[in-house]
Amino acid sequence: MTRTEAIPAAVWRLAVVLAFGGVMAGLDTSVVNVGLDVTGRDLDASLASVQWVQSGYLLALAAALPVCGWISRRVGAGRLWLWSLAAFTGTSALCALAPGIGWLIAFRVLQGVAGGLLVPSGMTVLGQAAGPGRMGRVVATTSVPAILAPAVGPVVGALLISEPSWHWLFLVNVPAGVLGLVVGLRTVPRGGTTGAGRLDGPGLALVAVVLPLLTYAITEAAASRTLLAPSVAPPLAGGVPPLLAFVRRSLRSAAPLLDLRLFRNRGYAAASFEVLFNGAALFGGLIVMPLYFQLQRRAGIVETGLLLTAFSLGAAATFPVAGRLADRHGGGIVTLAVLVVTTLSTVALALSPADVDVVTVELLMVARGIGLALSGMPAVSAAFATVSARQLPDATSQITILSRVGGAIGGAVFVVILTGALPAGVAAAFRLTFWSLTAATLAALGAPPGSCANSAGRH
Incomplete structure (x- = not known):
């Protein structure tokens, strides 16, 4: 301790x-x-x-x-x-x-x-x-x-x-x-300068092409309800080659735009993996749940927003606790709690009948908020604890990018799954989508917890 x-x-x-x-x-x-x-x-x-x-x-x-x-x-x-x-x-x-x-x-x-x-x-x-x-x-x-x-x-x-x-x-x-x-x-x-050197112009050009193209491809896939739509292939094909070129350049450059060499640290890489899939489960869920309330429960816009606050209240109440646990013990100690709370609450949503009462749904939303807060905060803290002060700007940018990219991918994939299953019925479609959310949650817990915890504890 x-x-x-x-x-x-x-x-x-x-x-x-x-x-x-x-x-x-x-x-x-x-x-x-x-x-x-x-x-x-x-x-x-x-x-x-x-x-x-x-x-x-x-x-x-x-x-x-x-x-x-x-x-x-x-x-x-x-x-x-x-x-x-x-x-x-x-x-x-x-x-x-x-x-x-x-x-x-x-x-x-x-x-x-x-x-x-x-x-x-x-x-x-x-x-x-x-x-x-x-x-x-x-x-x-x-x-x-x-x-x-x-x-x-x-x-x-x-x-x-x-x-x-x-x-x-x-x-x-x-x-x-x-x-x-x-x-x-x-x-x-204001903060001091730390010798940034010259801007990696080619790296910036590559990433400025990669992120918008891949984000647009994901957006189009969600909008067209398939990953095989004609509007998806061009941005996807245009985004992958510069992505590979950017990774190669970042690993070889003395002053890269983003220092991808941070991922050679097992603790940082494991925590980043958790952040990516936690972003998918968190932000993807924030896209799916409004649709659930509007399509399944026929709620209006204001009512939907009020119903969604249960998730946020659960997360908000748990974040300070998660932070103290991360500071004192590292990220690994909360893994079991995350697994139990988040998985059980999401599985319960998947198994719930279409006419389940709103109180039960709200309690499950609070539980998901608690579980994802316990998962996300220790992962972020563990990632930051493994880097030096000089590397912190790179780490914060990368962690933010991974969380946003995970959310974009998760949201798009969950919407594709949902819309593809709607012909079988609204209840069946959301049941399948909630099972997918469960899979994303389990993937977020797939990083070796010990590496995160140990790394966090050493710094």
Whole structure:
């Protein structure tokens, strides 16, 4: 057993300020979705065009993530966080003022770039301030509002759409962003530079091609309900070769855009594996569960958002506990609890009859939130505990990318499974999808727990 280190009050104050970025980015992943139809009608745009308001944001976010580590080393993580928050706030206002669909998509792309830099730079600032022995508790506690934000997003979006207009989907970010900047300028340490060297331009070009193409391929696969659709093959074929080239370059370059050599550390690689599949189970579940409530239980948008808060409340209540366990014992000790809680709750959803009462469903959602919180936080803490301060910007970028990619892949695959099984009946389709969620959860637990735990405990 390792004695936990006390966390200074200054670190907690810093963590609260940095939580602004997580809340804003979390809300923006879901609050806009409920307003796409209204936005399209108001701007006289087709659904095919208006969906790029969200897709463009996600693609830009994915493309911006890899460069975050280099910029953090170049200008300081705190300074980058402040710049990103200012850019996110400004582009939110521009989105609200967009005169047409083309301008709105363009501003959302810029907002996605800012969002892609905002979260990992904030994690780097926290990691540098807290240190590995306190990272789990600090990140766990400050992740609570960020975890709640995507589930609250549909409710907020529905309320904004039902009364004012789609412009408020973006204007809602402005006061929060301004407040975060005012406090952040006085609180957030700018961070020192650590000799970033020259930017790996070819590596950036490769990853800027890879992530959007593969993300787009996954999006098209989900939209067309098959991985064999004509719209899937071109981006998939275009994304794989540069992916292989990027990996080769990263392993051979003295100053790569992302230091993939970190994966030679067994503890880091195992924890990253868990983060990838935990992202699939977590974010994929956040896509499936709204569909379950709307298609199976005939819930409206606001009711669906309220029902989803049970999952987030379970995760939020457990995150601080998971962080303390990760700091004191490492990631491996919670594996058995994760296996029991998450698997049993997901299997129970798979076996539930179509008319199961809502209280039972909500209790199972709370249990899934508890299980996935216990799984995700120790994995992230274990990954960060295996790297040096010099490697932390790379690690935070990579962990964020893996979580997002896992969520994108998981969401797309689960939607493909669900829609493919719908001809057999809604209840049967969701039963099969919940079994798939169970498989993703078990895959997240497939990394050798001892390697994570031991690595976390040594640093």
